[in-house]
Amino acid sequence: MTRAFGFFLCFVATSAAQIGEKELRQPLSDNWYEYNGTYDSRRHSELKQVNTGNVRSLVPSWIFHVPNASRLQSVPVVANGIMYVTQENEIYALDARTGRQIWDYHRVPAYQRAPNRGVAIWGDKVYFTTTDNYLVALNAVTGNVIWESKFAEYKDGYCSPAAPLIVKGKVIVGVAFGDRGLNGILDALDATTGEILWTLHTIPRPGEPGNETWSGDSWKAAGGDTWLTGSYDPELNLLADRQSVPRLQW
């Protein structure tokens, strides 16, 4: 029996339910595919099961205790019945019906502390950023690490708390750095390979449009963290990203 099992196994290609452009654009149903729910960031579910008539009688269906949780800022992302919950350098994939853990990922060693706000999902992978600024792509079903790609230097003071945003096969990631005298970046990485495709400097560097509005060297440590997940308009092909107020550091 086992031999027949093994034989069968060698000739079957792997496939899993894929998350694509269509899923990310459709209104929310029983999935929550991205940090803000939908590209337009309405964060509104159209499910009708919970309503003003029964909200008072809600009871917990299940509870999952995130181990050693200290500051949970993660938005649970749900796709194909799996719920992905994160905290810094950790992902927990849960059976959304029972709350039971399917797999977990821990990044060791975890350099520096910072919150994490969740995963993005595309194709058969989930993506999340670490406190040392790696974008990690994992198989959504098993948690196998497919690749990891570094986009900023933690030793300079950068971390990456925002959930990534998927736009047309690109993973958009940002950075945060508290009150350190640094400048923000917004990066797009190839969702298949992890290659950095472009970088936007939120405070324009010399030669970039707008730099002339900064006197002298004041642009060098002006802030502009990209610390939250943006929104995307597929009709206009326009990415709207929020960033912290530029401020001079001293």
Place this chain on the structure above:
Amino acid sequence: MGTYRLTIRLLCWATMFCFAVLAQVAKPRNPLGNGIEVVSQGHDLYNKSCTACHGRDGTQGDRAPALGAARRYFRLSDAAIFYAIKNGIPGSAMPASGLPDDDIWRVVAYIRNIRSTASDNDVPGNVQNGMEIYQGKGKCASCHMIRGQGGLIGPDLSSIGAQLTLAQLRDALTKAIPPQEGYIPVEVTSRAGQVIKGVAKNEDPFSIDLLDLSGKLHLFTKEELRSVVHQPESLMPHNLDKTLSPTEFQDLIAMLSRQARTKIRREQQGENEVGR
């Protein structure tokens, strides 16, 4: 004469200062080496000095974790373990040991010894050929993944050289070993009569998560199923020493022993840098 003495004294101070700075800057590897005698001395020291909290011989103690069992380690290099013993671990119950440095190095050698895995050996064989066997004749990649390439039904092997000892690695390819949790072969039949084969990623009395042979995950409650039949034997073939030639088998072992993400992290922590 007085000037001469002062110069000598200043030189001595300068030399000591340099050594002190170097000791802080350099990330050392074990200056005593990892020979049998050093490991044996470290073993004795460990069982005398560390077992108030950690268990004897690297096992778990009442107040502190096992240092030699199969688990995630946070301190991987000689240097990282040395500093933890010497200085303690801030924010934990681990105190500074107070042992002389050479004794600490002996304990480090012992801890590294009980954690020794296949990747700590320089296994002979053609690694490139081993990878070709892995992907081709050995059919390993149809079920296992290395650095994002390969199948999902078996365990990821990207760091297998740092997880198993050399003997365990050979056994995994040549002996029938019961399937580990998360990889137990199972065949379920739904109420509608549909039969699905795969491995149970999770199971309890009320539900089962089944990864089928095509890589799709099914989340079943038991009441949705007519039957759940477990296979006692792992899907892993255990005759690779017979289906491969001795050279091919050795090349495969050599390649697998070098799959060690942990080793990369050890190097990030200062492994193999010279100094003391």
